[in-house]
Amino acid sequence: MITLDEVSTATAGFLAEQWGKAVTVEAxxxxxxxxxxxxxxxxxxxDGKTRGVIVRRDPPSSLIDTERELEYGAYERIFPTDIPVPEPLFVSNDPAIMQQPFSVMAAINDCQTDVSLLSPEQKQQLGRHKYDLLGRLAARDPLALGFDELVPVPSLEEAAALQxxxxxxxxxxxxxxxxxxxxAAIRWLKRNMPPPAQKLSVVHGDYRTGNFLFDTDCQIQGVLDWEMCHLGDPLEDLAWSLDPLWSWNDPGLAGRLIPIDEAISVWESASGLVCDPEVFRWWRVFASLKAIAIWISSSEDFESGEGKDSIxxxxxxxxxxxxxxxxxxxxxxxxxSGEIEA
Amino acid sequence: MIPNTDNALRMLSQRMMAQLLPDLKSNYSISDGFMIGLLVNAIADEMAEGIHRRVEDIEDMRRILKSAPDGLPAGSAALLDAPLEDLRLATVNERHDALTRLLILIQTRAEETDDVTLQAEIWGYLRRHAARHVITAVP
Structure with missing residues (x-):
């Protein structure tokens, strides 16, 4: 357990040392x-100027057991591209500073994650931007971005089986x-393995409404939460983003934003890839299985007392x-088949 | 004594969300408190119905497993026939888990032997199970 005061003091001290400037925390x-x-x-x-930062600290337990360096490394590699992410500033594994490893990113101001109050027109605009960005991520060469230094590089044939x-x-x-x-899902997935991926892509791993910041013009300014990123079949991200769980009471809308067919069409245009319905069915079942695995993992953390967060x-x-x-x-x-309500 | 513990939990949850949360200072604490309030409501429902739902599952699974004894390991009969020793949550959970493991076993076998009738029976149970355990207290 760490208090806000302790985070505040530790961050100010750490950043003052890194920047060689006086740093105080205003809020x-x-x-x-x-x-x-x-x-x-x-x-x-x-040094007299106001600046916002985000500090991400590893808790003793989390929904996803991942390395903090993975997310930070992803930010470092994506930040120079046209996919907006927070600017990575520092990562530290020194437990003496904040008891746990942590990273520091520049804050993205005047943005939000909640889409519930948007008008249909705003949702349309945001949804198209969301799937355009995902398509552009899929189109990128992950090796050119340097992701091979960060995560294993699977073959096209083994990407699905490894996941x-x-x-x-x-x-x-x-x-x-x-x-x-x-x-039953695992057995079905094993009986119906998909063909090799069309290409190897950076897979964000948790690309969904709620994991990006958008501004008042409904333009996404930061794609967040890259801690599950890996290299694999780009259909994996598309399927995850379309899981009915993220649609709540709008089962026909991709992430409560735009019709699913439109989302896929925008993604195909931006990525230059094809979403084959047969292959995609496998990835949609997989997406739900992966989600169950994450929920089960969090349940185990809560039951064991490792994590006490209500979430x-x-x-x-x-x-x-x-x-x-x-x-x-x-x-x-x-x-x-068919779309269903979560 | 509180005879209707589930209602007591609901009332306490409402009191926490309506009267205590507004006095909290940080958005984090308010969000966390609200989430806990919703969970307490769900726990109230579970307290009222949880044992009953599990016992219904157990009877449902017993019926299916008895109709498909071929794929069951030796010693399963006791699980299928013996009454529950008591209705404590731990006892009921233990039996529920044991029968569910057997169900997974025969579902796997039914898929391997292409036994569509048994597969349909099991999916029917899974559907009933899911319907019984729907959580309505959390939107």
Whole structure:
């Protein structure tokens, strides 16, 4: 447990040393949600000038067991491109500073993540930008971006199988109760493996509404939360972004923004890739299985007492229940297709 | 004594969300408190219905497993026939988990042998199970 005062003092001291300038904290706020990192927004005074930063600190437990360097490394490689991300400033693994590893990014000001109050026209604009950006990410050469220095480089043939094996392992390691629907999904996925990926892409891993900041013109100014990024089949991100869980009560809308067909069309135009419906069905089932694995993992953290954040309990219980219903709709013999309500 | 513990939890949750949360200073604490309030409501529902839902699942699974004894490991009969020792949550959970493992086993076998009737039976159960355990307290 760390207090706001401790984060504030540690950040000011660390940044003063890094920048060689006087740094004081004018305001600090802990940001709710996500739970893969503890996130703090700080307003600093640096040599008389106001500056905002975001500090992401590893908690003892998180929804996703990942290395902080992965997310920071992704920011470093994406920041120079036309995909907007927060500017990475520093990463530290020294536990003496803030008890846990942490990273510091420049704050993106005057933006929000909540789409619930947008007009239909604004949602349309934001949705098209969201899928255009995802398509552009898919089109990029991950090796040219330097991602091969950060994450393993799978072959086109093994990209899907590696992801399936990873998340199957998470479920086996962390499940508190047996999971018949998830197990049925794993068997189905193994029986119906997709063809090799069209290309190898940077896969964000959690590209969804809520994980990007947009401004008042509905332009995305920062794609956040890259801690699950890896190299793989670009259809993986598209499928994840379209999971019914992110659509809440708008099952026909991609991430509560634009019709699913339109989202796919924008993505295809921007990426130059094809979304084959048969292949895509595999990735959509996989996306829900991966989500279940994450919810199960958070449930295990909460049950074991490793994490006490209420969002872990919500994910582990409520999200698992909803994701099970989504997988049922995908897999049960009488409902082989169709969009459903989360 | 509080005879209707589920209602007591709901009232306490409402009090926390309506009267205590507005006095908190940070947005983080308000959001966290609101989430906890919703979860307490869900726990209230679970307290009222959870054992009943699990017992319904157990009876449902027993019926399916008894109709498909071929794929079951030796010693499964006791799980299928023995009554629950008591209705404590831990006891009911343990039996529910044991039967669910058997269900996964025979579902796998049904897929391998292309037994579509048994597969449909099991998916029917999974659908009923999912419907029984829907969480409505969290929007």
């Amino acid at each position: 600090i706020e802990k940001i709710f949600g996500g739970a893969s990192r503890e996130t703090y927004r700080l307003t600093l005074n640096v 399936l094996a990873y998340w199957e392992g998470v479920i086996l390691d962390d499940e508190i109760h047996p999971q018949p629907i998830a197990q 872990l309990a919500t994910a582990g219980w409520v999200m698992t229940e909803r994701q099970n219903r989504i997988l049922l709709e995908y897999l049960a013999p009488e409902s082989q």
